[in-house]
Ligand SMILES: Nc1ncnc2c1ncn2[C@@H]1O[C@H](COP(=O)(O)OP(=O)(O)OP(=O)(O)O)[C@@H](O)[C@H]1O
């Protein structure tokens with residue numbers, strides 16, 4: 516999937532380009548309208564309808580339920596996004612949609628909607644990898660023509676399904692240089708929260724409890740922190756939490772706070788250490804952070820402060836909180852570069868791929 520993109524191409528783009536973007540890979544139905552003009556990305560509308568309350572009852576996402584809810588929501592949300600953006604179909608230059616990875620029943624709803632709109636409105640269709648969206652989510656406010664100066668960059672993607680270190684050489688040119696060998700960080704957060712009966716999704720709850728203390732009587736391991744590669748492992752930390760909990764017949768709220776604190780410290784120590792090690796090794800100019808766990812305050816602060824101390828020449832880009840979880844703006848943003856490279860999808864052969872690998 517090579518995308519030809521460079522500064523002169525962007526500078527030559529005087530005509531504004533407007534993209535309607537759709538994201539439905541998991542449990543958020545999201546639609547956005549973006550205009551790329553005068554070297555900037557303007558967000559004309561940005562809607563996210565989360566199903567989290569529904570899935571919280573089951574302690575996780577039920578794919579069949581998610582798809583039914585997407586079906587109900589998608590057309591009204593497209594309609595509202597167009598109205599809020601004050602655009603009609605004539606003003607849309609392309610339709611972008613998440614083509615994977617994700618849950619197939621959920622992906623199908625977004626993809627079939629995008630295909631129908633593309634056919635009826637006679638507009639090109641752009642297939643975006645969900646992880647490519649997370650990778651660039653911290654760059655949405657940057658001047659478009661300055662983006663090539665940030666490469667090579669290293670992105671730490673931390674989400675519900677992924678924990679990857681991705682070397683970004685240019686748009687469309689990526690290499691996974693490390694990441695988890697087992698659980699994704701978000702998944703570990705959710706499982707640890709479940710062990711302590713805290714609710715779903717676990718990340719924000721653990722993070723809140725952790726913020727209520729600044730010390731912990733518990734000690735958890737930092738697996739693989741000293742290994743020479745850029746790989747990580749989070750299932751061991753999770754199992755250590757389980758063994759810690761088993762030692763007590765009753766777990767108090769204070770113990771839950773302290774376990775949350777230590778868990779968050781352990782996880783962020785590993786993530787930050789591996790990211791900095793890889794950034795140094797690959798001599799990147801920029802470190803990017805993306806994915807749902809990028810909302811975590813401890814991780815954001817630790818990555819910024821440690822990078823500033825150890826790699827002062829490397830700039831760190833952290834996404835706005837609203838672009839950390841799933842959203843359609845992060846799908847529309849890389850779609851612009853696919854548009855410039857005329858990297859369009861055929862309606863007929865386009866099937867979502869639940870396991871679509873970015874690299
Ligand atoms: N403040 C936070 N601290 C830690 N984790 C968080 C925080 N907020 C959200 N999360 C975690 O982020 C994850 C959701 O992220 P995201 O929506 O990007 O995942 P996904 O889209 O399901 O997976 P993927 O992007 O890999 O397909 C959940 O596991 C959630 O617990």
Ligand SMILES: [Mg+2]
Nearest residue numbers: 674807840841
């Ligand atoms: Mg995601």
